[in-house]
Structures are given as C-alpha cells and as structure tokens.
Amino acid sequence: MSIDLSQFVGEFLQESLEGLDTMESNLLDFTGDAESIDSVFRAAHSIKGGASTFGFSDIAGFTHGVETILDHMRSDCQFANADIVNLLLESVDMLRSMLQATQDDDDVNPDNILAIDKRIQQVIKHNAISQSTHYESVEETDLKVQPSQTEAAADDFWLIEFKPALEILKTGNEPIYIFEALAELGELDVEPNLDDLPDMDEYEAENLYISWAIKLKARGDDHDKIRAGIEEVFEWVEELCELNITAANAPVSKVVDPPLLQSAGLLANVVEGSSDCDFQSLNIDPAKIIKKATAVEVSSVRVDTEKLDELMNRVGELVVTQAMLAQALDGFHKAGHQDQGLEQGILQLEGNTRDLQEGVMRMRMLPISFVFNRFPRLVHDACSNLGKKATLDINGAHTEIDKTVMEKIGDPLTHLIRNALDHGIELPQDRIACGKAEEGVIALNAYHQNGFVVIDIIDDGMGLNLEKIKEKAIAKQLILKDQTVKDEDLQALIFKAGFSTAQQVSELSGRGVGMDVVQRNIESLGGQVSVVSHAGQGCLFSVKVPLTLAIIEGQLIHVNEDVYVLPLVSISETVYIKKSEIRSLGAYSHFMSYRAEYIHLIDLETLFDSQRRQGAQEIDSMLGDERDALLIIITESGGKKVGLVIDHLAGQQQFVVKPLEKNFRKVHGLVGGTILGDGSVALILDTAGLIARDEYRNNVIPIHTEFVDAK
Numbered sequence: 001m002s003i004d005l006s007q008f009v010g011e012f013l014q015e016s017l018e019g020l021d022t023m024e025s026n027l028l029d030f031t032g033d034a035e036s037i038d039s040v041f042r043a044a045h046s047i048k049g050g051a052s053t054f055g056f057s058d059i060a061g062f063t064h065g066v067e068t069i070l071d072h073m074r075s076d077c078q079f080a081n082a083d084i085v086n087l088l089l090e091s092v093d094m095l096r097s098m099l100q101a102t103q104d105d106d107d108v109n110p111d112n113i114l115a116i117d118k119r120i121q122q123v124i125k126h127n128a129i130s131q132s133t134h135y136e137s138v139e140e141t142d143l144k145v146q147p148s149q150t151e152a153a154a155d156d157f158w159l160i161e162f163k164p165a166l167e168i169l170k171t172g173n174e175p176i177y178i179f180e181a182l183a184e185l186g187e188l189d190v191e192p193n194l195d196d197l198p199d200m201d202e203y204e205a206e207n208l209y210i211s212w213a214i215k216l217k218a219r220g221d222d223h224d225k226i227r228a229g230i231e232e233v234f235e236w237v238e239e240l241c242e243l244n245i246t247a248a249n250a251p252v253s254k255v256v257d258p259p260l261l262q263s264a265g266l267l268a269n270v271v272e273g274s275s276d277c278d279f280q281s282l283n284i285d286p287a288k289i290i291k292k293a294t295a296v297e298v299s300s301v302r303v304d305t306e307k308l309d310e311l312m313n314r315v316g317e318l319v320v321t322q323a324m325l326a327q328a329l330d331g332f333h334k335a336g337h338q339d340q341g342l343e344q345g346i347l348q349l350e351g352n353t354r355d356l357q358e359g360v361m362r363m364r365m366l367p368i369s370f371v372f373n374r375f376p377r378l379v380h381d382a383c384s385n386l387g388k389k390a391t392l393d394i395n396g397a398h399t400e401i402d403k404t405v406m407e408k409i410g411d412p413l414t415h416l417i418r419n420a421l422d423h424g425i426e427l428p429q430d431r432i433a434c435g436k437a438e439e440g441v442i443a444l445n446a447y448h449q450n451g452f453v454v455i456d457i458i459d460d461g462m463g464l465n466l467e468k469i470k471e472k473a474i475a476k477q478l479i480l481k482d483q484t485v486k487d488e489d490l491q492a493l494i495f496k497a498g499f500s501t502a503q504q505v506s507e508l509s510g511r512g513v514g515m516d517v518v519q520r521n522i523e524s525l526g527g528q529v530s531v532v533s534h535a536g537q538g539c540l541f542s543v544k545v546p547l548t549l550a551i552i553e554g555q556l557i558h559v560n561e562d563v564y565v566l567p568l569v570s571i572s573e574t575v576y577i578k579k580s581e582i583r584s585l586g587a588y589s590h591f592m593s594y595r596a597e598y599i600h601l602i603d604l605e606t607l608f609d610s611q612r613r614q615g616a617q618e619i620d621s622m623l624g625d626e627r628d629a630l631l632i633i634i635t636e637s638g639g640k641k642v643g644l645v646i647d648h649l650a651g652q653q654q655f656v657v658k659p660l661e662k663n664f665r666k667v668h669g670l671v672g673g674t675i676l677g678d679g680s681v682a683l684i685l686d687t688a689g690l691i692a693r694d695e696y697r698n699n700v701i702p703i704h705t706e707f708v709d710a711k
Helices: 005-028 034-053 057-074 082-104 110-143 147-154 175-183 223-237 267-271 305-334 340-363 375-386 403-424 428-433 466-475 487-495 515-524 604-608 615-624 687-697
Strands: 157-164 186-193 211-218 241-248 365-367 390-395 400-402 440-449 452-459 528-534 538-546 551-559 562-567 571-578 582-584 590-594 597-603 629-637 640-646 648-656 670-675 681-685
Touching: 005 034, 005 082, 034 057, 057 082, 057 110, 057 175, 082 110, 157 175, 157 223, 175 186, 175 211, 175 223, 211 223, 223 241, 305 340, 305 648, 305 670, 340 365, 365 403, 375 390, 375 403, 400 403, 403 440, 403 452, 403 515, 403 538, 466 487, 487 515, 487 528, 515 528, 515 687, 551 640, 551 681, 562 604, 571 590, 597 604, 597 687, 604 640, 604 687, 629 687, 640 687, 648 670, 681 687
Parallel strands: 390 440, 562 681, 597 640
Antiparallel strands: 157 211, 157 241, 186 211, 365 400, 440 452, 452 538, 528 538, 551 562, 551 648, 571 629, 582 590, 590 597, 629 640, 670 681
8 A cells, every 4th residue: 555645744844843943942951961862862863764754865864964963972972062062053953944945945055055064974973983993992902802803804895786776765765774774784885876867957856866886894704694684784675776795805995984865965975975075076066966855835733632622612602603693583583574684694604604613623634544554564463463364455544534533543443453353364274275365355444424434344254153152142141042133133242341252362352351342432432333244254344433523413302391412323213103012111111112123212301310210100101191102213322222202303403512521520321512502501412321321220230330310
C-alpha cells in the first residue's frame, strides 16, 4: 500500500518551525546539562528525519551537521562553550529561513548556507581529530595493542560500488545514513561519480543522479563477518540500487568524514564531506544547483481541542437561539401577523447557523489513516508470533472522523484485527489443505453511511465455529441444552463477558476478556458492532460509529411529561402493539410477542423514577387505560432487542450533546443532555445503558454502585 506523503507536508513544516522555537528557547537559557542537550537534540533529530522523509534533502543535510555537534555534546566530545551555542543559534536561524523559503516557494542564498555549514563541519572535524588522538593515546599507553594485530586488521580492504536508483529519495531512504553505518565498520574513502548529472533544465530535485566508489578499511579480521556487516548496511535498499562488493588489498588513499548527501543542493559536501572543498573545484554554479523546493501551502493552524469544544458549545447555543426564534415566528404567524422581512431573516439565520455548525465539525475531522497506519506493523508482528501468513488490505483511509471518536476507536479495532488473526486466519498448512492460498487476507474498509462512519474488518479465515460456541454457552448456562437458537444469536454470544472458545491462552487472546470490552467501548461512542460469519469462508465485523460525539441525529420522544432524545442509530422500528399481545412475568418483566419472538419491554417512566418502585402497577395502569394499543420503539444493543414504552413521538433533528459527567456524574442509560428550541432540557438515552440498568433492577446482573437512581 502506497501512502501519499504530500498531505502531511504542511504539518511537518508547522511542527519543524515549532521545534526550532524549542531549540532556540533552550539554547538561549543553555546550561549544558544532559536534559537541555537532549531537548535540543530531539528537536533537531525530528526535523532531520522529517526533512529526509519528505525529500527536503538540503534541510536534512544541514540539520545533520547540527545534530552531530549535539551528539558530540551528549558523548562528552564537545564542550558547550559560548561560541558553540552561538553557532547553534545561527544554525537555528538558518533552518528557520530554509523552512520559511520552502513554505513560501522562495530561495535562500546558498553562500549563507555554505558559510554556516563550513563552520559546523570545522567543529565536527576538530572533534573527530581530538577523539582520534584520544583513542590513539589509549591504545599506546593502556591497551598496548600488539603490532601483529594492527597489521592484520590494516590489510583488510573492501571496494564497494554503489549506484542508487533515481527514485531512492522518494522512498525515504537517504545514502547519508548508509555512509554513517559503513563508517561504524571502519575508515572510508568515498569518491562520487557525477557523470550522470543532467543539464540544469532537466534536473529534478527529487531524483538522485550521483553514484559512489567506496573504499572501506574494516576493523577486525573475520572476513565473513565483515562482508555480512556490509551487506546488512545495504539490505534496506538492495532493490533500489546497483551494488558490487569485493575484497581487495589496497591502501586507503585518504580517510574522510561520511559525506553529507545533498541531492538538491550543497554538492560540495557530497563530494568531500569536509570543509575544505568548494563548488569551484567542480566547475558548478551553486545558484543553479539549488532548485526551489516544491511549493507547499501551509494554511493550517494547530488549535487546542478544548478551544474547539468551547466553539462547538457556542455554536450549540446559537442553534438553540435560532430554534427559539423559529418557534416565536410560528407563534407570530398563529396570532395572524405576517412580516416577510422577519421570516426571511430567520430562514437565513437558520441556513448560516447550519453552515457554521458543519464548519466547526469539520475542524475536528481527521482522516482515519492516523489510526489505520498502525495496523500493518500489528499484522506483521502477530503473524510472526502465531506462525501465520496474512496481508492487510486497507481501503477508505482518507475517510474523515472526529478526533475524539478516532482516539477512542483505536483500541477496539486493534482487538478485532488481533482476533481475526488469532481465531480467524488459519495456519499456512491448514489453509492449503482447505484449498486456500497459504497467505490469508484481512480487509479493513472505512466509509461514510448516513451520517456515520462504518468500519468493516473482513477476514477469509475459518469463520466462527457455532458448535463450539453453543457448547460453551450451554456450559456457562447462557442457553438451555435443548433450546433452539438462531445462528445470529449464537454469533452475538462472543460479545458476552468472559466468553471464549480458545483452547489455550495466547499473548493475543483466550482469556475471555476483550470482545465484551470492544462492544462496550463502541457503544459508549453511540455506535454498534455486529458480526456475520460463514463457516470456512471467514468473518465480517462491522463497526458503526457517529462522525462526531458533539452532535447526534436523534428522535424526540415523550414519556408522560418528560422529553427524551433517542439516537437514530439505536432505533430498529416503531410499532403499535395490542395489549392482548403483552405478557407479564414478575414485577418488572413484561414481554410482547412480535414476529415469532418475545421482546422485553422497558417502561422508561418507572426505570428513571426513584420515588416509585411499583413497576407492575404502572405497566398495569397502562394496560388498563382507554388505549387499545401501546406505542413501542424497538431498539437493539449487543444482540439484545428491547421495546421502549413511550407516549408519543415528536420530530427528528440534530442535537448538540452536553455531557453529564462535566457538571454532574455518569448515569447509566443516559449519554448526556441537550437544549431544545424552547430552552427546555431533554436527556439523551443510551440503549446499552438502559438494558444494563433494567437488568440490574430485575436482579439479572449483580448490584453495582454505578447504577445510581436518577429522575
């Protein structure tokens, strides 16, 4: 799967400029202690790594020199005196200019870059000489290396011909790191070949036209080990280069520091990697070599999510105000008054408010790729652990979702993918025996659907073993031995707490903990999770979550004098049921017969009324009144269907969610509240919480202190 990195360039530039601010702040109050050095080093390292990834090799190469000095400080090879700190501050200023030029599609004077870079290289070279002298002193006085050992090591030379592919930089690979790794094996003599350098009108900054002839005097006398070490250095780019490695007995003519690769500029450092070389020796005009980086428009501003939440609250208040004006206008019309200007103004306000609301919502949206990008590594590691083979096919990674939802959806998706690998995908030999390819496939698809984001996790594994599930359910007394249970009900049992058919506990699963948590976490977001399985063909887990937690699509319902909001995603259907079709079993257990199944009824009035515990009397009073039928909303959560007894339905619309926890406490069965157009407050219902609260009331589940009484 290829990833378009250009979408992240603006973020990189913004974060790099912030990193420079961090470096500058620390250098201005620099104490030379390990913490302050590490802080500056981390910022420089992040800038260099990002610049390399996005192909800004001039920025990466310049930052590499700064990073090297800081690394010398960390290893006590460089004293942090005033001159060094000033040089680092000047380097920060130069990097800021280079980043700003990239942002504005502008140029930086190459002479200014080279002047500072020359001073940086002089410091690095001085540190290298000092360190080398120190090592020689240690060898002569302390280690007392025998001449025969020195001579044996000095005779082992290697010739390496390295010609990278033109597009190697686009893959995030930088030859500078290869040279650095080779330098750890011994002393280098690097000779660049510029024969393939094109004319300037054909020059592309993203391409690499240079090849190298490298002489390596390796340390050590184990020939096979040295060759293996060299091959390991190049293993990441072996398919992106022409490479020839041969052993030879030839003196190294000159030892140089690893060259700073600058494919889009600073070619002096490419040739020598030292401060003594200049462009004139190559007969090349540097102003022609340094090509402008691709223009990148940085139009984003990083804003704290608390500020966005506050803005959303203000927009919510505006929505309420607009609804109040609309209701006032209706009263105005009913009184026989007409005002075309007023009516037009309120309609325009409604449209502008809706646009503003959607705009604020979009500010919180991020592509779901920020979550999906962690899963290829997860699949790779899990396959290695389980001895299985599988590939991950990702679709819809650009689907946008609210930042808060995205932060909470990561863990449930991680468990579902692990579950697919552990329980779904078979071992290679088992797949072959079944006529399948030895490598399984897990598809991860994301798409928008009716104001929600749907994420499907599909595997082509063995599917759910319904016989094992049934045996386990009987053993746990979840169903009776002779009970007839539909396949979809058996499949839904895997979401029961403590339910697992795994024969042994592994690092990934088998403890019976996880699928119930997955369901609970998703439902806490106002979403749903379901499973469809076909034996021998695989499983489909479908996760449906709202685009945002700040606004929901809901149905207004009335229960006596109270008004509630039920999220539309929770509603299966609304029906009128004759009283003769309702059966009672105990004080609070009432069922209705509907479509060949019995559905448990929940009376919302008695469920939330702490002062009245006469459930049977209340439901009986409804059964005995003048109505021939009751209005029931059928909802579903976790494979359970329940019917909510209500008085009547009102309208459907969007509602701004106000969480209860912020100003009160968590109440099971409620996800929050909202302000209606007339200024009154309506509570937003949570189907999963309603079912749990009702089961607690009927002693189906143990008493739990979180089930507080609330009116």
